[in-house]
Amino acid sequence: MYRKILTAALVAGLVLSPVGMSADANQSKPNNQSDHAFDNKVIKKISSERMYNTIALLSEQPRAAGTEGEYEAVQYIKSQFEEYGYETEVQSFPIYNWDSGTSSITLEEGSFEADTQSFYASLNASVTAPLEYVGFASPEEVSEDVEGKIALIERGKYSFYEKVQNVLAKGAVGVIMFNKEGESGNDFGILYQGQNIPAVAVEREAGLDLVNRLSSGEIKATVSVQDANFIPKTSYNVVAKKEPHPNKDNGQIISIGAHHDSVPGGPGANDDASGVAATLELARIMAKTPTDTELRFVTFGAEEKGLWGSYHYADSLSDEEIDNSVAHFQLDMVGSKDSGDLIMFTPDGEKNLVTDIGASAGARISEVVDYGQLGRSDHVPFFEKGIPAALFIHAPLEPWYHSPEDTLDKISKEKLQNVTEIVGASVYQIARPDTPALENANVAPSPADYDFDYRPL
Numbered sequence: 513m514y515r516k517i518l519t520a521a522l523v524a525g526l527v528l529s530p531v532g533m534s535a536d537a538n539q540s541k542p543n544n545q546s547d548h549a550f551d552n553k554v555i556k557k558i559s560s561e562r563m564y565n566t567i568a569l570l571s572e573q574p575r576a577a578g579t580e581g582e583y584e585a586v587q588y589i590k591s592q593f594e595e596y597g598y599e600t601e602v603q604s605f606p607i608y609n610w611d612s613g614t615s616s617i618t619l620e621e622g623s624f625e626a627d628t629q630s631f632y633a634s635l636n637a638s639v640t641a642p643l644e645y646v647g648f649a650s651p652e653e654v655s656e657d658v659e660g661k662i663a664l665i666e667r668g669k670y671s672f673y674e675k676v677q678n679v680l681a682k683g684a685v686g687v688i689m690f691n692k693e694g695e696s697g698n699d700f701g702i703l704y705q706g707q708n709i710p711a712v713a714v715e716r717e718a719g720l721d722l723v724n725r726l727s728s729g730e731i732k733a734t735v736s737v738q739d740a741n742f743i744p745k746t747s748y749n750v751v752a753k754k755e756p757h758p759n760k761d762n763g764q765i766i767s768i769g770a771h772h773d774s775v776p777g778g779p780g781a782n783d784d785a786s787g788v789a790a791t792l793e794l795a796r797i798m799a800k801t802p803t804d805t806e807l808r809f810v811t812f813g814a815e816e817k818g819l820w821g822s823y824h825y826a827d828s829l830s831d832e833e834i835d836n837s838v839a840h841f842q843l844d845m846v847g848s849k850d851s852g853d854l855i856m857f858t859p860d861g862e863k864n865l866v867t868d869i870g871a872s873a874g875a876r877i878s879e880v881v882d883y884g885q886l887g888r889s890d891h892v893p894f895f896e897k898g899i900p901a902a903l904f905i906h907a908p909l910e911p912w913y914h915s916p917e918d919t920l921d922k923i924s925k926e927k928l929q930n931v932t933e934i935v936g937a938s939v940y941q942i943a944r945p946d947t948p949a950l951e952n953a954n955v956a957p958s959p960a961d962y963d964f965d966y967r968p969l
Contacts, residue, residue: 749810766839771821
């Protein structure tokens with residue numbers, strides 16, 4: 513109900529619309545100086561030094577879901593929320609680590625030696641078919657020629673999900689993926705629900721050998737994955753809630769989130785200790801800031817395993833909570849010195865309330881933030897529930913994404929500060945007590961003209 517009221521207010525309202533910002537000729541534009549004055553109530557309190565210290569603590573060890581490292585991070589995050597005065601809950605949920613079993617690649621003609629590793633959640637099966645090299649498996653590279661064949665794919669540029677989905681859609685029966693340039697090893701790859709296909713990873717040299725052999729003619733290969741299975745573990749979400757001022761409660765809910773887990777073996781300073789640090793910092797500041805809106809700060813577990821934590825949290829929401837949720841801001845990888853510029857991604861590539869207000873806040877604080885289309889992070893389950901959501905991230909990503917080199921020395925305090933200010937100003941624009949449902953034109957944010965950016969991660 514409350515989300516409908518908010519949307520109606522925006523349509524009737526004012527400088528905002530559900531699909532982007534536009535000025536109403538009959539309304540006077542709000543004063544940017546007034547906007548800045550309200551922004552300063554939040555952003556002047558943000559400390560990049562405090563966030564940097566949080567990242568230093570969290571990145572002392574890997575925090576892979578289901579490990580002791582994750583559990584220790586969860587206890588620290590919980591203690592911080594409680595120190596700030598929040599009602600805090602730790603949600604536990606089952607996850608499954610992957611026993612990769614035994615896998616192999618054999619060629620019908622000629623010898624071939626390669627160490628293989630099954631993808632996480634690979635189908636246990638053995639398939640024999642010709643190989644088809646599809647480059648990075650972009651939609652343009654994958655043709656009907658892959659039907660009934662084993663797709664040979666180079667890692668990089670696109671997500672594992674996108675690559676596998678593109679070849680599955682064209683009828684591939686198996687996947688061999690080789691590592692990207694400059695990377696060693698074969699411990700990578702993940703399949704998602706519905707991607708029922710045997711998939712193995714090999715080192716770059718082995719993959720390039722197959723590419724070279726294909727230049728001389730057809731190669732028939734057998735890809736086998738056997739005895740791979742899931743090992744049950746436990747992961748966690750940490751949920752902190754701040755009730756609105758009792759005399760000004762408009763019934764709305766805003767959530768701000770990040771994922772606290774890292775990849776195995778990676779300290780995850782940027783991915784995503786940076787997002788957790790920003791979330792904690794905003795929780796610290798908003799704890800003493802009057803609002804007419806319930807605020808929820810959530811750190812999710814098992815994002816790296818396929819968004820398990822955020823799906824668990826979203827599925828735990830009642831119909832009333834979903835209906836009252838007006839915005840979700842997801843902070844993921846917001847502090848690397850070597851990544852690109854800030855962008856707001858939505859799963860469907862469409863503007864929404866979060867991107868509208870984020871672009872406006874960016875224009876006031878530093879520069880307009882553009883938007884693009886991307887799933888793959890914890891904003892997706894909120895979007896699927898009908899809650900306006902966006903992922904705040906820098907793109908393209910840094911070279912050491914998902915590696916042991918994602919360390920504290922790669923963190924930019926300036927980027928941390930900028931993103932946290934933009935998200936903080938955005939959240940406060942909705943939650944501050946003088947903007948009930950944002951229908952008051954005198955305090956609505958100034959419009960921002962922001963564009964779709966086709967920028968990849």
